[in-house]
Amino acid sequence: MKRTILVTAFAFLMAACFSMTSCKGNKGGKSELDSIAEANKSLETQVEEMDELISSVLANFQEISAMEGVINVPANGEMNTGQKERVESSMQMITEKLKANKEDIDRLNAKLQALGSKNAVMTKTIKALQSELESKTKEIRRLTEELQRKNIAIKDLDDMVNDLNQNVEALATTTEKQSETIASQDASLNTVRYCVGTKNDLKEMGILVNGKVATENYTSDYFRQVDLRKLARIPLYCKKAELLTNHPSSSYRLSPGDDKQLTLEIIDPQNFWSxxxxxxxRTY
Structure with a gap:
């Protein structure tokens, strides 16, 4: 995960804010630019911290994989003192590193939530780390059970693994709730409503009042609610139409078909609904 993704996005925001400030003149400009610079610095710091946490988690996973490779349980279950000590040391180190990774993933989730970020790449990265943590924890549980079946006791291992399992389960629940929250926020951000009708239709539904679109006391059932990402064309079933709400003219077109009936084509959804x-x- 590269911090460039978030920092670049913020750089565009900063440039846009700078442009707006310049257009307004110098009055208050320095204060606004200072605030933007501080926000940018804070964001860079947060992203750097998240990068460091991700690097730490990945490094731990690599070390865990290496240690797993040297844990060999004899088929007969017999181990000399040196072998048992090596297995005990490796299992304890693996458990400690998994616990550290769980804590770091907790911090990553907290930072992402604090930033209020909807960054899909970072969210996907954290979920992948969570999945790897669950996989490694299951593998340690399997090794523990294998040792138990062969009557090889590792001091405090059962308690450590049980504690780790509980922590990972709690993290999985938290991550799932956060995913649901993000999905809900995403759906809300991309939900739009539209209606099509003649002047009389719109007036009758309380949508058009004194030639203007009403903001309250209208029949909401007349509107259709959709996800803007899935709405590209709206058949209007008329030969003349007018958009009464405000939408950039470059983001859509009214295209006549062979029968001269118009279709509203949304060619730039984000801009259209901005x-x-x-x-x-209104249809004629």
């Missing part, structure tokens, strides 16, 4: 999450189309 000014209004509600679309009202």
């Amino acid at each position: 000014l209004s999450k509600v679309l009202v189309v």
Whole structure:
């Protein structure tokens, strides 16, 4: 996971804010730019910390894999003192590193939530680390059970693994809840509503009042609610239409078919819905 993804995005935001500030003149400009610079510095620091945590988790996983490779349980279950000490040391180190990874993944989740970030790449990275943690924990549980079957007792290993299992299960629950929250927020951010009708239809539903689109006391059932990412074309079934809500003209077109009936084609969804999450189309 590279910090460039978030930092670059913020750089665009900073450039946009700088442009807006310049257009307003110098009054208050220094204060606004100082605030932007501070926010940018804070974001860079947060991303660097997240990168360090991810690097630490990955390094631990590599060491765990290496240690797993040297744990050999004899088929007859017999071990001399030296072999038993090596297995005990390796298992304890693996358990400690898994516990450290669990704590670091907790911190990553907390930082992502604190940033209020909807960054899909970072979210996917954290979920992948969580999945690897669960996989490694299951493998340690399997090794522990194999040792138990062969009557090879490792001091405090059962307690450590049980504690780790509980922690990983708790983290999985937390991660699942966060994923549900992000999915809910994502759906909310991309939900839009639209309606199409004649002047009389819109007036009757309380949507058009004194020639303007009403903001309250209208019939909401007349609107259709959809995900803006899945809405590209709206058949209007008329030869003339007008958008009554505000949408950039470059983001859509009214295209006539062979029968001269119009279809509203949204060619740039994010731009189209940037000014209004509600679309009202009057047909003639």
